[in-house]
Amino acid sequence: MNIKMPLAALLIFLSLIVLTANGFASDNSWEKIKEKGELVVGFCAQYPPFEFKSETGELQGFDVDLANAIGRELGIDVKFKDGEWQGLIAGMKKGDYDVLITCMGKTAKRMEMVNFSDAYVDLTEVIVVRKEENKIQGKEDLKDKVVGAQMASSSERALDGMADQVGEIKRFNYTTEAFLDLKFKRIDALISGLAYAVVQIKKDPSFKIVGSPVSATPIGIALPKGSDALTSKIDTALAKIKADGTHTKIYDHWLNVSQDNAQ
Secondary structure (H helix, E strand, O other), X not given: OOOHHHHHHHHHHHHHHHHHHHHXXXXXXXXXXXXXXXXXXXXXXXXOOOEEEOOOOOEEOHHHHHHHHHHHHHOOEEEEEEOOHHHHHHHHHXXXXXXXXXXXXOOHHHHHHEEEOOOOEEEEEEEEEEOOOOOOOOHHHOOOOEEEEEOOOHHHHHHXXXXXXXXXEEEEOOHHHHHHHHHOOOOXXXXXXXXXXXXXXXXXXXXXXXXXXXXXXXXXXXXXXXXXXXXXXXXXXXXXXXXXXXXXXXXXXXXXXXXXXXX
């Protein structure tokens, strides 16, 4: 009896080692990318300053520069594929993209569906109104007001979180549409990421940011669920980029903004 018990425990222990080894062996997510020599990055190029197309059609923005920096660190080429925001995760599951670098918030719901890298920036959500608007100074003034936000975004989540403080919520496919409705007085205010709001206000100074930020969301790189090897490689590359100052340069170029700059 004293001999059998340790033997049984040993067999269980060895089985666990085999199962664990098989689990790691089955995750060849990084090996596939390395063999291919290319990382296909999915995003929605309609969200400056994170990603957008210039007048000449060139892809630009924070996420573009970050993805290219990660590619250099990993020693592989980066290919960008533009897609509809609402279909990006489903597209990655189908294999259309290897990763998503598209200002995607690390939410509990999304983390059930995908892997996420470490956060590479925090996205602050703010209230935007027309420049001549004086009655709305913060979220406490949104009662009985129509407030807009982009669907399936951190802005929508922030707005849903304050639903009892607004009169009506209007949802848009893109934040650009919300700004257009705000301009023509079809809504009273909108919730937007600070950096995006500043870009829009620089283009059209008929808007302004009011009050304090309503929320902040950590933004990460989304990867297929279970692709732990690739996630680890991405995190290592991201850490190196942060340590050597590359991340700071990219951040300062695209996102170093303040509400004072916007008004």
